[in-house]
Amino acid sequence: MKILAVDTSTAFNAVAVCDDDAILAETLVNCGRAHSERLIPTVDWVLAESGLRLADIDLLAVTIGPGSFTGVRIGVATWKGLALAAHKPLVGVPTLDAMSRLAALADGTVCPLLDARMKEVYGAVYTFDNGFRTKCMPDRVSAVERIIEELPDAPVLLGDGVALYRERILALRPHARIVASMHLVPRAAAVAHEALELVQSGVDTDPAQVSPVYLRQSQAEENRARGPRGAAAPAM
Numbered sequence: 001m002k003i004l005a006v007d008t009s010t011a012f013n014a015v016a017v018c019d020d021d022a023i024l025a026e027t028l029v030n031c032g033r034a035h036s037e038r039l040i041p042t043v044d045w046v047l048a049e050s051g052l053r054l055a056d057i058d059l060l061a062v063t064i065g066p067g068s069f070t071g072v073r074i075g076v077a078t079w080k081g082l083a084l085a086a087h088k089p090l091v092g093v094p095t096l097d098a099m100s101r102l103a104a105l106a107d108g109t110v111c112p113l114l115d116a117r118m119k120e121v122y123g124a125v126y127t128f129d130n131g132f133r134t135k136c137m138p139d140r141v142s143a144v145e146r147i148i149e150e151l152p153d154a155p156v157l158l159g160d161g162v163a164l165y166r167e168r169i170l171a172l173r174p175h176a177r178i179v180a181s182m183h184l185v186p187r188a189a190a191v192a193h194e195a196l197e198l199v200q201s202g203v204d205t206d207p208a209q210v211s212p213v214y215l216r217q218s219q220a221e222e223n224r225a226r227g228p229r230g231a232a233a234p235a236m
Contacts, residue, residue, distance in 0.1 A: 001058045001199070004043070004082075005192035008035045008075035009067025009095045010114065010160060015042045016188035017050040017057075020196060023189045024050035035074045043082075054086050059205070061195030063186065064092040065213040066122040066139055067114060072212045080207050089205030091195040094213065096124040096139055101190040102183045103128075103156050111151055113161030116141050121161035122215060123147040141215040148172045158183040 002024075007014040013035055016026035025046040031038045047053060062079035065072040076092070083090035099112035105128045114122040121144045125137035137150060144165040154175040162169065163184055169176060199205065 001196060002052065002056060003059045003061055003192040003195055004047070004054070004057045005061040005093075005188045005195060006039070006043075006075050006079060007063040007095065007098065007186040007188050007191050008039065008071040009063050009065060010071065010185055011068070012185045013038050013042060014186055014188040014191075015039070015046050016192055017046050017052060018189055018192040018196075021193060024052070026187070026189050028185065028187065033070065035071055039074065039078050054082065054088075057086075057088060059195060059199060060088050060090045060207075061093055061191050062090065062210065063095040063098060063191055064210065065095055066116070066141065066215045067095050067186075069212075069214060072214075076210060076212050080210060083207040088207075089199075090207040090210050091198050091203060091205055092210035093191050093194045093198065094124075094139065095186060096122065097135070098190040098194040099159060099186050100124070100126045100133065101193055102158055102187060103179060105156060109152050109155040111147065111155050111157050113144065113147070113157060113159040113165075115161050115164050116215075119143065121147065121159075121165065123161065125151065125155075139213075139215060144168055145172060148176075151176075160184045 003018045005016050011030055011032050013029045013031040017024045027042055060079050060083045062075050096112045100110050103110040110126045116122045120141050122141050124139045127134045127136055148169050156177045158179045
């Protein structure tokens with residue numbers, strides 16, 4: 001199955017074309033807030049490098065969050081547009097589920113952490129046993145300590161939230177294993193891998209069913225809710 005996958009949940013623009021588990025072409029570019037300008041040209045490039053056209057793709061896969069509100073929204077909207085225009089199935093992949101694949105462990109506890117701004121992180125916890133993964137803490141947003149305190153003594157940690165709060169993490173879990181810097185950001189190939197497993201498990205691939213998942217309101221929404229000068233909005 002040929003999969004065109006994307007992750008725009010961070011500042012990195014990650015796009016890949018995979019044939020089942022094999023990577024045919026993949027990009028990872030720190031584009032800041034320029035996802036909307038860079039995404040389609042990147043798609044054209046990875047397809048050309050893999051010798052394929054959009055018509056040759058069997059499945060589209062996109063991360064649905066948590067992550068950057070704007071980034072996730074752009075990725076989902078773009079992939080839904082491609083899926084509807086080309087009449088292709090689409091799978092929404094939770095960002096942290098895909099990231100957990102980057103640890104490549106046979107056994108152990110894995111915790112991906114992404115910077116959520118406002119002194120918080122997005123995180124989830126997984127255990128791997130003989131290659132089988134179990135999600136034992138759902139996606140959440142909180143101070144990093146609240147997540148780390150729930151982990152065993154020597155978890156495996158990855159994601160840009162780890163780099164941001166490394167000292168605070170090690171103060172609580174000094175034996176934590178922090179993976180190499182290449183795993184600090186999401187990878188589109190991992191999104192493709194996760195999407196393949198979801199399809200094999202029978203997930204719905206209707207593009208209309210894919211939508212972003214936000215674990216909290218955006219800053220603008222919170223400001224509106226507070227009303228003028230940060231006051232709480234009147235009850236309606």
